[in-house]
Amino acid sequence: MPQNEHADPMAALAPLRQQIDQLDSQLVELLAARAKVTAEVGRVKQQHALPLYVPERELALIKARREQATVAGVSAELIEDVLRRVMRESYQTQEAGFVCCRPAGGKVVVVGGGGALGRRFVSLFERSGYQVAILEATDWLQAVSIVEGACLVLMAVPINLTEQLIRQLPPLPADCLLADITSIKQVPMQAMLQQHPGPVLGLHPMFGPDISNIVKQVVVVCHGRGSEQYQWLLKQFSVWGAVLTEKAAPQHDELMQLIQAMRHFSSLVYGVHLAEEQADLQQLLELSSPIYRLELAMVGRLFAQNAELYADIMLSSSAVTGLLQRYQHRFNQLSHLLAAGDKPGLMAEFAKGQQFFGPVAEQFLQESRKLLQKAADERS
Secondary structure, three states, rough: OOOOOOOHHHHHHHHHHHHHHHHHHHHHHHHHHHHHHHHHHHHHHHOOOOOOHHHHHHHHHHHHHHHHHHHHOOHHHHHHHHHHHHHHHHHHHOOOOOOOOOOOOOOHHHHOOOOOOHHHHHHHHHHHHOOOEEOOOOHOOOOOOOOOEEEEEEEOOOOHHHHHHHHOOOOOOOOOEEEEEEOOOHHHHHHHHHOOOEEEEEEOOOOOOOOOOOOOOEEEEEEOOHHHHHHHHHHHHHHHOOEEEOOHHHHHHHHHHHHHHHHHHHHHHHHHHHHHOOOOHHHHHHHOOOOHHHHHHHHHHHHOHHHHHHHHHHHHOOOHHHHHHHHHHHHHHHHHHHHOOHHHHHHHHHHHHHHHHHHHHHHHHHHHHHHHHHHHOOOO
């Protein structure tokens, strides 16, 4: 009979668990020490107006630690996951205050600064040392005095009001930058160029007001007029950590039909269909795989937000209607194949998608696998 057959397993585990507790404690201390260093990095970056997010540095750091992990016999994926989470936290600690990228500072007026996204930009400008004023509907009689001396007037109002309010603006200082953050660009850009003879810039932040910071968040830039006079604002966005990408206004609006309007409409239809079918959400969640849980979360996320905003996005262009009609036509085509039991036909349509996505499909497979692993980890 083996000597340890009746040994107490808990007694054998106790010293090992004690070692794990000690190592975990050391990890916490190391993370605390790292946080102090990254906070100092943030201060240096702000002193010199350096971008909060430097992708080359982040990629190099992750690459080096992955290689080190492989040599040490530790999962490189694990180390990357830990590092990315730690870096996300460090960005949060680095944004208490920002350097002002306009040498003379100045007054920023946020039209609609009381709204959810408007408040986000009010906070960013205030933390960057600008004098910030808010212009709301109740303040319009004082608009002339509010915009007086402004270096930037930023339109942060609902889509359906943007053009109207741009045209109602009083004359702005000649060197004042007029910009907007609307999710469509052609109409507001045209209105701003007609209303204001000075510098004009179109912006579209590809994020909502619920984010903790704008590090790594995409902001689309549509150039209007006087680009040399708004370089300070573009630099300010980089200091805040945003990723800037330039698009012409017509191209932007065409892409947004697919990225925003069609996606939101599909989520709307799916969510309403679940409601009409009286689906039991709790049971759906109980039985769902991580990928379906994520899909359901993305649909449910839509209904946690402002209905008018998303209706305006879907109604923002007459071209969206045509796009959705074509989408419905293709949906019906595939539905007929399904109803007919046409397996070869369905596979042929699948092949079209495979050809279109090509090697990007494998990239998406790897990216989604990481997301699904995290979703599985967080499931309670």
